[in-house]
Amino acid sequence: MSESSIAPALIDWHASQGRHDLPWQSDRTPYRVWVSEIMLQQTQVATVVPYYTRFMQRFPDVRALADAPIDDVLHLWTGLGYYARARNMHRSAVRVRDEFGGRFPQTFEEIASLPGIGRSTAGAILALSLKQRFPILDGNVKRVLARYFGVVGNAAERAVSERLWEFAEACTPRMQVDVYTQAIMDLGATVCTRRKPLCAYCPLATSCVARLTGRQHELPSPRPARVRRSRQVFMLVAMREDGSVLLERRPESGVWGGLWCLPEFEDTTAACSYIAQALQTAQSEPRALGRVEHAFTHFDLVITPLLTHCVGHAGVMDAAQSVWYNTREPARIGLPAPIKILLEDFASPTLFAGRAAG
Ligand code: SF4
Structure with missing residues (x-):
């Protein structure tokens, strides 16, 4: 042919x-x-x-x-x-x-x-x-x-x-x-x-x-295999008494660019220092919840949520890039899929209790 x-x-x-x-x-x-x-x-x-x-x-x-x-x-x-x-x-x-x-x-x-x-x-x-x-x-x-x-x-x-x-x-x-x-x-x-x-x-x-020639499984030639990486991050779940959770807009470039997400940190020390500076009304010691894993094409993201409760009507430093997201009346904003699932758990007291124990 x-x-x-x-x-x-x-x-x-x-x-x-x-x-x-x-x-x-x-x-x-x-x-x-x-x-x-x-x-x-x-x-x-x-x-x-x-x-x-x-x-x-x-x-x-x-x-x-x-x-x-x-x-x-x-x-x-x-x-x-x-x-x-x-x-x-x-x-x-x-x-x-x-x-x-x-x-x-x-x-x-x-x-x-x-x-x-x-x-x-x-x-x-x-x-x-x-x-x-x-x-x-x-x-x-x-x-x-x-x-x-x-x-x-x-x-x-x-x-x-x-x-x-x-x-x-x-x-x-x-x-x-x-x-x-x-x-x-x-x-x-x-x-x-x-x-x-x-x-x-x-x-x-x-x-x-x-x-x-019996080469269906050899063609097209595969890409050279990459070593799959795993990245650990901590995400702060700062929750107000009305059940709303603090979200920040992520930078345009990089993973989940432009989406709204929980504030992300390399370690708990950085998260605690953010709480002290940006959320003066939150508990200073956040509590680690069960980990969430998400697979990207080239790496796995392992998220440890850190829960802290805010007293009163806590504000934030950068109001333009932050939002208090009410998990019971979700706003129409772009959320990464694993964060959406995590927030849905918070809207359900039963599920939340189970996750918090993990
Ligand atoms: S390898 Fe693909 S193109 Fe070739 S015969 Fe099989 S199905 Fe058709």
Whole structure:
């Protein structure tokens, strides 16, 4: 099978075996495709669907997204992870409103100039929503092409990536580019999967190099393994008598950038000194609660919550970057998933008693 015959085989396969009822497949505007492509980065379709549906109800067009406070956007993103994606989407929406008159741009250069949109995402937006011929090379497509053409080496290496882009370009058809683009993404997600590719059901099986040479599990070549780190932090649960808990907005850069979180410290000494300086009305000796672990891509975060009770109506030094969050009447703000779960425990006296004993 030559490069030019891949598209017809995939388009045929897609008619009977591809996915046709995902929420972003109806009314395919550049805005709707853009939101889906960003959400699908590093995230499974099944996880994305309810987030996408809620997001579209709240922000049906790019203007609604641009006009919304960032906290509303991060709130709807809570639990989806990789929060830089949400911040970049909001920045992009503001630029579309202010620089493009509220109309999502329709050229590759303009789309790729927006924050958080790389070559593959820009290509997918144009191919899927406007049927413009641009190749894509997301994780699923990289895997299909690396196996089919027998490309050895990790895609993070420049030469390998360039080779894969050449194949992506050569395979992209002039006609039905939207169907082909969806088809190759679907094939990677449902048939040419990372662990157990279903070669017997694959329309490319007869000429796939990986299959013919029995190297499906060697291709694409894996990244060199990294040593997984573990990071220990302490987070202060400063609770007022009304049940509200102090949260601070995290810096834009770094883990959970821009989200609201419990104040974080390297050790208990730093936490105690913060209590003495910023929360004069709190108990000086915080009590350690059961640890919470959260896995990021490259490291594990181990959080020890430190509970302290504030007497009266305690204030804080930096009111602009702090909020007293009432766990029984939660505000619509962006919270990291493990912090949201921890705060939900505090809203339940029974659960809280159990955690405090741990
Ligand atoms: S034959 Fe197997 S390895 Fe090759 S593209 Fe199809 S599913 Fe992937």
